[in-house]
Amino acid sequence: MREPSATDQVDPFHLLRALYPEALPEVYGYLRYRSGDPALAEDLAAETFLQAARSLRDGTVAAVTTPWLVTVARNKLIDHWRRESRAERALSPVENEASTDDWDEHLDAMLAIDTLRSLSAHHRIALTLRYVDDLPVAKVAEQLDRTVHATEALLVRARAAFRRAYEKKEGWRR
Amino acid sequence: MRDPFGALREGSSAENPPPRFVLELYRRLEREFGTLTPNARAGTQPVTGSITRVHAAAPCLVVPDIAAAIDFYETAFGAVGVERHRLPDGSLVYAAFRLGAARFGVAEEDPPWNRSPGSLGGSAVPIDLDVDDADAFVDRAVGEGAEILIPVADHTYGRGGRLADPFGHLWIVSSPVKKTP
Numbered sequence: 001m002r003e004p005s006a007t008d009q010v011d012p013f014h015l016l017r018a019l020y021p022e023a024l025p026e027v028y029g030y031l032r033y034r035s036g037d038p039a040l041a042e043d044l045a046a047e048t049f050l051q052a053a054r055s056l057r058d059g060t061v062a063a064v065t066t067p068w069l070v071t072v073a074r075n076k077l078i079d080h081w082r083r084e085s086r087a088e089r090a091l092s093p094v095e096n097e098a099s100t101d102d103w104d105e106h107l108d109a110m111l112a113i114d115t116l117r118s119l120s121a122h123h124r125i126a127l128t129l130r131y132v133d134d135l136p137v138a139k140v141a142e143q144l145d146r147t148v149h150a151t152e153a154l155l156v157r158a159r160a161a162f163r164r165a166y167e168k169k170e171g172w173r174r
Numbered sequence: 175m176r177d178p179f180g181a182l183r184e185g186s187s188a189e190n191p192p193p194r195f196v197l198e199l200y201r202r203l204e205r206e207f208g209t210l211t212p213n214a215r216a217g218t219q220p221v222t223g224s225i226t227r228v229h230a231a232a233p234c235l236v237v238p239d240i241a242a243a244i245d246f247y248e249t250a251f252g253a254v255g256v257e258r259h260r261l262p263d264g265s266l267v268y269a270a271f272r273l274g275a276a277r278f279g280v281a282e283e284d285p286p287w288n289r290s291p292g293s294l295g296g297s298a299v300p301i302d303l304d305v306d307d308a309d310a311f312v313d314r315a316v317g318e319g320a321e322i323l324i325p326v327a328d329h330t331y332g333r334g335g336r337l338a339d340p341f342g343h344l345w346i347v348s349s350p351v352k353k354t355p
Contacts, residue, residue, distance in 0.1 A: 013207055020203075024196060029189030042195050049199060053207040100178075107181035116182060131179040132186055159179070 013056050016049075016064055023066040024049070027073045034077060034128055036117040044080065048073045074133065078125055078143065085121035100159040107166065115166045123158035130155055233301060234279035236288040237341040240266050243280045246340055247271055250318035251303075251311075253278075273303075291342025300336070300344035308334050308349040315339070315347075 027048055031041035048069055055061045061068070116127055129140045141151035190196075237243040244266075247253040256277075257270035270279045278301075283290045291297040305311045308326050312335055316322060319340040326335035326347070334348030 016203075020200060024199070025188040025190050028191040028195075029187055032189055032191075033186045038192075042191060045191065045195075046199050046202070049203060050206070053203055057207060103178055105178050107178045109181045109184040112179075112181045113185055127179070127182070131182040134183060162179075 013053065016052055016056060019064065019066065019069075020049075023069050026066050027069050030070050030073050031077055033113065034117075034132055036113070040080070044073060044076045047076055074129075078129070081121040081125050085125065088120050088122075099156075100163050103163055108170075111169055112166065115162060115169055118165060118169075119158070119161055122154070123161045126151070126154050126158045127162060230277065232277040232279065233299065234268075234281050235341070235343050236281050236283055236290045237343075238283050238290050238292055239341075240269065240280060240282040243341055244269050246318055247273075247280065250315040250320060250339075297338075297342055297344050300346050302346045302348065305347055305349050308332075308347045311347050311349075312337060315345075320345075 024045065028041055028045045031044050032038055035041055035044075051072055052061075052064045052069060056064065113132075116124060116132070119127070126140065126144070129135050129143055130137065135143070137151055137155070138148055140155075141148045144151060144154075146154070235243070244255065248255065248271075251273060253271035253273045255269055256272050257268075258266060259268040260266055265282075267282045267284070268279060270277065281288050283293065285293070303311070312320075312322065312326050315337055321338045321340075322335065323338055323344070324336040326333060328351055332348045333351050334346060337345045337347060339345065
């Protein structure tokens with residue numbers, strides 16, 4: 001009779017399978033809420049899990065967790081938006097600087113996320129990382145491969161663009 | 175001062191994707207990567223809401239002589255009969271047993287649907303039995319006609335051996351390692 005060796009490991013892909021029921025709604029919900037696009041959320045969620053399985057197979061990671069999968073999903077969403085951003089850049093208009101320092105309005109959550117989804121991709125990326133994902137500015141800068149200073153400046157412009165768009169939407173609704 | 179942008183976090187939460195997508199992706203992962211892990215099959219249920227929960231799995235053992243099999247499993251293994259099915263002519267075709275926490279069935283050979291190990295040339299499915307005392311269990315089974323394929327001995331996972339019952343079904347009998355006095 002063949003005996004299992006005492007050092008047998010639990011198969012890592014088994015852990016991904018066990019994680020699937022709990023992790024998929026987290027990953028899908030993350031992507032769906034930020035993009036507002038169920039089809040894109042499905043595509044990127046599928047890519048996220050396939051990448052996890054490949055990483056486990058190739059041994060580049062030893063195990064995966066739900067937060068790890070959400071981080072992969074975030075990178076995929078940001079990459080997707082960056083491609084969109086490159087296409088937009090050629091025709092982006094010069095924006096008026098408008099401060100949000102004195103903006104004390106209590107935002108309607110549904111209208112706010114709708115507004116965010118409607119912004120140009122580079123503003124959407126910055127605000128999503130900073131406010132929806134709640135990353136500190138230094139982390140946002142790291143993710144965008146920019147300096148902290150440049151990131152702060154981008155956030156100022158993005159907040160101003162957000163405010164203009166939000167107030168416009170709100171005006172329509174009233 | 176209140177930060178108005180905090181409102182952007184409010185609606186972010188887990189969300190169930192459409193069940194169709196849950197299954198498609200699960201199958202794709204299984205197809206592309208599942209073959210790497212043949213041992214992990216028994217692990218988990220895919221997802222609540224898309225596949226119903228499984229309550230039990232039990233083998234049905236096909237035998238050439240069901241009356242002899244009922245007698246053997248009751249006497250040699252201590253199985254408790256819980257169900258018997260008969261044809262209108264009174265002949266017995268199926269019996270269900272409890273064996274500890276497990277359940278198994280025995281069915282009379284009925285080609286082409288049910289074939290016994292004897293007519294197939296052997297069994298492809300050994301069944302694990304965890305018992306208190308592998309030595310005593312095997313001794314008793316041998317006394318009732320079972321054949322020892324591998325004698326009971328100590329292994330890393332416990333003490334155990336392998337039997338073929340009189341109908342050709344294979345049993346791996348294991349118990350915890352005995353403490354040496």
